[in-house]
Amino acid sequence: MVIPITDVRKGGSNQSTWIHEKLVLKFAAWLSPEFVILFLYLSHYILINLLLICLVLEAIDR
Numbered sequence: 256m257v258i259p260i261t262d263v264r265k266g267g268s269n270q271s272t273w274i275h276e277k278l279v280l281k282f283a284a285w286l287s288p289e290f291v292i293l294f295l296y297l298s299h300y301i302l303i304n305l306l307l308i309c310l311v312l313e314a315i316d317r
Contacts, residue, residue, distance in 0.1 A: 262273040274282055284291040
């Protein structure tokens with residue numbers, strides 16, 4: 256199975272280049288290493304807070 260990783264549309268008023276959603280973070284990391292650090296920090300923060308919320312909700316149910 257071949258999955259197209261890019262889609263380039265030339266001509267007219269709808270010119271665009273698209274990249275597969277699974278490659279967006281890799282491409283952003285290549286453009287800016289600082290972005291990766293920020294992304295990892297924020298995703299870690301979000302995951303920790305979700306875990307805490309789940310633990311609190313579990314404790315309330317007991």
